[in-house]
Amino acid sequence: MKIYKAMIWSDDPEKPGQRVSVAAENLDDAKRRLEAEYGEGRVFDLHNEEDAARPR
Structure with a gap:
């Protein structure tokens, strides 16, 4: 399992985004x-x- 990081946004435009992490097998699983x-x-x-840090 890998750790994936994301930004979560609410419907309230006054609220800042929330940074979260999740352990998952792959990107689709994390989503x-x-x-x-x-x-x-x-x-x-x-x-x-x-x-993200790997050369492309």
Whole structure:
């Protein structure tokens, strides 16, 4: 399992985004887990830092 980080936004434009982490098998699994907890369409900037740091 890897640690994925994301920004969660609420419907209230006055509220700042919330940084969260989740352990998951892959990016799709992480998105499913976060959407189950916070709701669909609220997950932004979802990434794994190890994968993001690799050369492309």
